[in-house]
Every structure is written in C-alpha cells, then in structure tokens.
Amino acid sequence: MIPECTPKKIRIPLNKTTTDVKRRNGLLIFPCPVCDVINMVSECEVHPILGGQPMCQSCGDIFHIPGGYCTGTEVSSLKIYAALPVAIRKFYIFYRNHPVIQALEEQGLSRIIIQYGIWGFCQKCHHEFSPAVLMNLPQKTSEVVDYRSLSSADEMNEMRSLRQGRCPYCDHRILLVIISEIPHYVVSASENLSHRWEED
C-alpha cells in the first residue's frame, strides 16, 4: 500500500505583470511584461468587468487586462498580466500551489474562478480552454473526473485530451496560463449575480 502523503508547499513561477499603463485616445498603452515591446489595445476590446485577453503584437504571448480602468480612477493601479507557459502535465501542480487559488480557498470563494481569474490557451494554436475544464484537470490519469461539471461535448473532448497531456486541436503540450488576483468589483458583481439566482 502506498501511504497517503500530505501535499508539500511548492514554489511556482507567477505571471509577469506590468503596471506601466498609459491611457490615450481610447487606447491602453503598455510594455509587454515578457518582451518589453510597447502594445496598444483599444479600450473597447476590454469589458468593464471581465476585462480582455489580447495577444502581444510582438512575441505572441497573451495578456489579461482587468476592466477596472473603466471607472477612470483605477488606471493608475491597473496591472496587466502576461501568460506563463506551463506544461499541461504540470498544470495541476501549478494550479494547486498558486497563492491566489489558495487564498480563494481559504476565503471560501474558489467557485468564482469559474467566472474570473484563470485563463488557459494552447501555446501553439491559441485555443482557449474553459476554466471548468482547467480547474477540474486531475493530477493523475487514473483519477476520476467529474464530467458533470462540464457542460458540453467540446469540454469533455478537451478534458480527455488534456488528461493525455496534449491539446485536442494541435497535439501541442504546453499551455499559456494566467491566474490573476480577483478585483473587488468582480467579487461584488459575482455576489449580485448569485443573489439574483437565489431570488428567481
């Protein structure tokens, strides 16, 4: 019998970020945190709550831009995240040991991640995987998957393929992953939404 071992704390690399963001003529202007090339993104591509995920025009990495700048007062504290390459096989370890995920679990807020806070793309074909697929990726291929939490045949197909360590569309083995802090306006929007669900 294999003894059950307690999970060790593992230090993982975090997403690179920049706070050097300028706002001019309806554009957000900032250096890519990975290659330093200046990017310009139209503000209308960024949703006021959900933000946006444009691609670096130079290195092809993917950003997450939070939507909070729309209030005008928050552009000075706007933090833009760059995706980090993570092997599909190592995604689970990355996810489980991420300080944002651990903090959400301590606060009992981990369900919010299905709406906001995690983005995963194939590094090669840039297919975007759903958070429901990513957060349910088990560590070992022998672990049972909760397929009920997946809502479509596409998601089930993606889950099967990712469990084999490869993208279902191009066989690539590396994801570009962003895990961001959850801004306060996302938490309150999510709370309003859950109240509405309860009342209906």
Ligand SMILES: [Zn+2]
């Ligand atoms: Zn770049």
Ligand SMILES: [Zn+2]
């Ligand atoms: Zn792919």
